Amino acid sequence: MKKQIRKLIHRFENLKFRKKLSVLMLIAGLVPVGFLAFSMQYGMMNQLREKEQYNLEKMLEQSVSSIENQSQIYKNLVDYLSYSQNLRNIFDVETESDYEKYLKYVKVADPLLQMPTIYHKEIQSITLYSDNIEVPHGDTLLPMSEAENQQWYSRLNEGTLMQWSITRGVNKSIIASRKFYDNDTIKAVLEMRLDYEKVLEPFMSQLTDNTGGMIQDDNGNIVYAECSMDKKYRPKDIESPKDISENYYLVRRTMKDTGWNFYIYRPKEVSENAIHKLLLKNIPIILISVLLLSFLLLSFLGYVFSLRMVSQLELLTENMNLINMGLRKVTVQSKSKDEVGVLIRSFRRMMDQMNHLISEVYESKIQLQNSEMRALQAQINPHFLYNSLSIINWKAIEAGEDEISHVTLALSTYYRTSLNRGETMTTVAKEIDNIRAYLKIQLVMHDNEFRVVEQISDGLNDYLIPKLILQPLAENAIDHGIDVSDNENPTLWLTIREEAEHIFFEIRDNGAGMTQEKADQILTYQSSGYGVRNVCDRIHVLYGEKGEMKIESTPGKGTRVFIRIPKNTEAKVL
Secondary structure (H helix, E strand, O other), X not given: OHHHHHHHHHHHHOOOHHHHHHHHHHHHHHHHHHHHHHHHHHHHHHHHHHHHHHHHHHHHHHHHHHHHHHHHHHHHHHHHHHXXXXXXXXXXXXXXXXXXXXXXXXXXXXXHHHHHXXXXXXXXXXXXXXXXXXXXXXXXXXXXXXXXXXXHHHHOOOOOOOEEEEEOOOOOEEEEEEEEEEOXXXXXXXXXXEEHHHHHHHHHOOOOOOEEEEEEOOOOOEEEEEEEOOOOOOOOOOOOHHHOOOOEEEEEEEOXXXXXXXXXXXXXXXXXXXXXXXXXXXXXXXXXHHHHHHHHHHHHHXXXXXXXXXXXXXHHHHHHHHHHOOOOXXXXXXXXXXXXXXXXXXXXXXXXXXXXXXXXHHHHHHHHHHHHHHHHHHXXXXXXXXXXXXXXXXXXXXXXXXXXXXXXXXXXXHHHHHHHHHOOEEEHHHXXXXXXXXXXXXXHHOOOOOEEEEEEOOOOOOXXXXXXXXXXXXXXXXXXXXXXXXXXXXXXXXXXXXXXXXXXXXXXXXXXXXXHHHHHHHOOOOOOOOHHHHHHHHHHHHHHHHOEEEEEEEOOOEEEEEEEEEOOOOOOOO
């Protein structure tokens, strides 16, 4: 089946635009008349069911949010009392007389612990338990032993977070409690007793019109369960949410502070009866919709068809813009045989021909550059140069000028590896000697104000590579990175390593850096620089797509230039 569908899609894609439009109009005219009545009814049923579910969720959200807002008030009040230094002084001082303690109880504890009950009617009492309270003071101050006998005390966890629990029995209450610590020692416990029905009233008030509700604490115990339904809709037994069958819409919301789960449920039969009545009233609307669907479907298919065509043209336009910016690679593709597909393939052929011509121009340019290099090398008598540098070296040694001697030797090594009898290729070992000599000279010229870190792998010395690919990169890093940087520890890293079938070269500095946009321009003809671009051009001509050169840079952090060339592929010698 899937294979047949793919064939049909393939045939459709290869049709001319005129025929594609004809097929779309035929589909748009035949399909909707028989399909719409069913789909409209099904869609409206789903929408109304979703609305019923949404209404229950909103109803539960409003009620739980109201309770959460109240709980936040209680939490803030408990936090205030917990951090009240006046209240802490009551159980921190042990040397006071009973009369002095009594005065503190009356003047400090009673106003702090009894005043909230006046402004918040749902707060039944606030009690402070402490081992330092030996004599009970009404319901306000009690010994710690009184708390340990309470149902809620065993629910207290380690830490200072407020804990919530329910007292069982006839007179249910909600208990909010918190521990006081002095280092790791429990000094006191604060208990706030809340009116059960007043706190949960926003939730209870929603349970009307065949609606049921349930509250589970964080341990899975049922805190509250009630429903207002006809007997035929009422569940037989409610011990957990699992007892609510698939015949009910069920929504859940968790209260943040307490971890309690609130549930609201309603019979699906009640909602579906209402839905059926609504559908009967909307039959005229459904009929009108059937007549309009053909037009809408045709419009939709026409939009999708045009969007696909336009998207291909937009990709083609974007690719053209990238080519204008210097990228000569065509990324857009199409196997379609329609007009757009023909246009894209023609564009790719044109770019292939253009890249071929550009490559020939590159090769001619590199040949010219190599000819110029050979001509320059031919003008220099190597033996005369080396003999002159040797004389300077010995004169420096006789005069005790070791630094002049080192620079002379480095300069001799640099020119010996650079001239190389006019050859364009060299070994990795000779290229390393060349860059080391160059950097040694630069270090002397810069009075060793920067350091060089080498990371060179073994076993690569005999591989052939293009000559002088590292020196321009190092020169650029020093002139435009290290010399203009404020870095207190300027460093240039030289890395040469093996990567599978490639050799990896990297010159990195922690200098001034630049924007990535400016870094990308260095390798294009938009740049005024020559040395780095020359290296890139030679790698491109010698290795094609098998070679790679990139520049990465960040302002203020430095620049990274890396080259990757094949290890076992013979380079084209120009």
